Amino acid sequence: MQQLFPDQRQPAPLTLAARTNLWPLTALGYEIWRKRALSLLSGRYFPLEEEFELMRQRVGPVEGRVFLDLGTSTGLYARALLEAGASRVYALDLSPAMLKVAVQKASGHAGLVPLLARAEAIPLPEAAVDGVVVGGSWNEFPYPQEVINEIYRVLKPGGRLWIMFSHHSDSPLQRVLEWVGLRFPALPELMDSLSKRGFEVDGWRERSVGFVTGTKVTTGE
């Protein structure tokens, strides 16, 4: 497993929320919650298969292409891409426990490359991937602008981006979760940050679940 912080900066201390992902029990139980997450957040039946299909359509074509699954956890998006014919998926997470489960669950899928790293310092060269997918992890990134810069750097020109996230609401639970380190952006704020960095973006929400897709645009300079 590669463990690289290429710019040699000291990584920032982990938030309490991020630290819970280091526990093996969180990794083992993660997919039980995840299977129900979008139905709970959107208020309608929203199975993983529907989410995967939407994600693949928005970042496609998938076959023969290279992707990065940022904050992969147990590798749900990574497996969905490999099953659809992606040639390689870099599965990046800061949690060794999550990556261990991701590697076990992906056994038999050639092409999964686990990366133990921070989303703020992706150990890949410029223009390395055709697409980047982020499922839920966006709410856990404490420095979103650094992550946006990194996504832009590792995407090829014209490369595609998919983000699924928990949208801002007035719920008191969100305020408590913010206190342990989660962030709940609103759609316009996230879309604005991405378009300022050079993405053409599209976004929508279903109650408390937000989706943003983007294309890396280059000016030809």
Ligand SMILES: C[S@@+](CC[C@H](N)C(=O)[O-])C[C@H]1O[C@@H](n2cnc3c(N)ncnc32)[C@H](O)[C@@H]1O
């Ligand atoms: C809510 S889970 C999302 C998992 C997965 N993408 C999905 O769709 O189910 C968030 C994951 O992001 C990881 N994570 C949080 N902050 C991170 C960071 N700054 N860099 C890398 N991984 C991070 C956590 O370890 C955790 O496994």
